[in-house]
Amino acid sequence: MIDETDHQLGVVTLKEALEMAWAKHLDLVQVTDKVLPPVVRITDYGKYIYALQKKEKSKRTSEVKSIRLTYNISPHDMETRATQAGKFLEKGDKVKIDLRLRGRQKAFANLSKDKVNQFLEMLKKLTPIKIDKELKHEMGGFNMIISKG
Numbered sequence: 001m002i003d004e005t006d007h008q009l010g011v012v013t014l015k016e017a018l019e020m021a022w023a024k025h026l027d028l029v030q031v032t033d034k035v036l037p038p039v040v041r042i043t044d045y046g047k048y049i050y051a052l053q054k055k056e057k058s059k060r061t062s063e064v065k066s067i068r069l070t071y072n073i074s075p076h077d078m079e080t081r082a083t084q085a086g087k088f089l090e091k092g093d094k095v096k097i098d099l100r101l102r103g104r105q106k107a108f109a110n111l112s113k114d115k116v117n118q119f120l121e122m123l124k125k126l127t128p129i130k131i132d133k134e135l136k137h138e139m140g141g142f143n144m145i146i147s148k149g
Contacts, residue, residue: 001017001020001039001040001041001042002031002039002040002041002042003020003041003042004024004026004041004042004043011037017040017042020042021042024042026042026043026044027042027043027044027045027048028040028041028042029041029042029043029045029048062092062093062094062147063093063094064093064094064095064096064145065085065088065093065094065095065096066095066096066098067081067084067085067088067095067096067097067098068098068099068100069081069097069098069099069100069115069116069119070099070100071099071100071101071102071105071108071111071112071115073115078115078118078119078122079122081119082119082122082123082126083126085097085123085146086123086126086127089123089127089129089146089147089148090127090148092148094132094145094146094147095145095146095147096143096144096145097116097119097143097144097145097146098141098142098143099112099115099116099141099142099143100140100141101140101141101142102140106141109137109142112141112142113135113142116135116142116144120146123146127148127149128148128149129146129147129148129149130146130147130148130149131144131145131146132145132146132147133145
């Protein structure tokens, strides 16, 4: 048994544990039943549930954030997007890099790949990266997915 100040009180009977919790106007919460005897804690049940939910929320799953580049992107704008992508990667998210091509820009696929490679070099200076999905040519341009390395 553990009290509200996180001190271990040792093994007590269920009746004693309930009386201690009732005397302090708190609840008796079973923390785990994987051991014998089960571990219980004297605490406010509402606060306990809130703490569990907060802990579960902090284990957030990684999202896929998108960074869109264009064929005629300026170096400064590329740096800005690299900084933003670095922030996403630091949070643990994955980043999808899209390079949209329009009209005659589609004829210069090799120059477009160079733009993406420049972007990746800027990003590598900020944070280590790992390529999850290689650069792929699709209908409207190129895209790839990266994560923190």
